[in-house]
Amino acid sequence: VMSSGSYDYFQFVQQWPPTNCRVRSKCSKPRPLQNFTIHGLWPSNYSNPKKPSNCAGSRFNFTKMYPQLRSELKMSWPDVESGNDTKFWEDEWNKHGKCSEGMLNQMQYFERSHEMWDSYNITEILKNASIVPSAKQIWKYSDIVSPIKAATHRTPALRCKRDPAHSNIQWLHEVVFCYEYNALKQIDCNRTAGCWNNVDIKFQ
Numbered sequence: 001v002m003s004s005g006s007y008d009y010f011q012f013v014q015q016w017p018p019t020n021c022r023v024r025s026k027c028s029k030p031r032p033l034q035n036f037t038i039h040g041l042w043p044s045n046y047s048n049p050k051k052p053s054n055c056a057g058s059r060f061n062f063t064k065m066y067p068q069l070r071s072e073l074k075m076s077w078p079d080v081e082s083g084n085d086t087k088f089w090e091d092e093w094n095k096h097g098k099c100s101e102g103m104l105n106q107m108q109y110f111e112r113s114h115e116m117w118d119s120y121n122i123t124e125i126l127k128n129a130s131i132v133p134s135a136k137q138i139w140k141y142s143d144i145v146s147p148i149k150a151a152t153h154r155t156p157a158l159r160c161k162r163d164p165a166h167s168n169i170q171w172l173h174e175v176v177f178c179y180e181y182n183a184l185k186q187i188d189c190n191r192t193a194g195c196w197n198n199v200d201i202k203f204q
Contacts, residue, residue, distance in 0.1 A: 007043035
């Protein structure tokens, strides 16, 4: 069903590429990027954070991705699995971006996403708190949220992937920032399911 695209807020989702590669085990690059990159900017509803999606509206148009924007997004929003950046952008716009087209046109949607990525460097924020990728170290949810919250003055949400081999371990996969309806002001995220309570988190 094509939804009309009514939404309450945005989830700005950044992913940790090594977790993608570990879980999906199909990454084109031998060593995944060691910094958080964009997964998407998702218009969301409080009642159902996964909606709306696949709204009616303008299909992705590559000609709107001017050269400077493309080169910025290749840093902030690469396709870490197959290396097909343009296809990734197209899929994200067609599934999510169109739903907020009344607020952000395609060009603004991608420009704004890059600005969000650029405004807080999660990899650096964690590093400054001595949270760095490690095969041995384990963390609690609050350990990872605290420095991000201190830097942004807003509560992020974390998403994890279960370690298939160890039921008592989960891998940090995504950090979510929330923004109000116009995608300008950051707000607190509700902690929706994304990491299991009382299961240790690995950042590797």
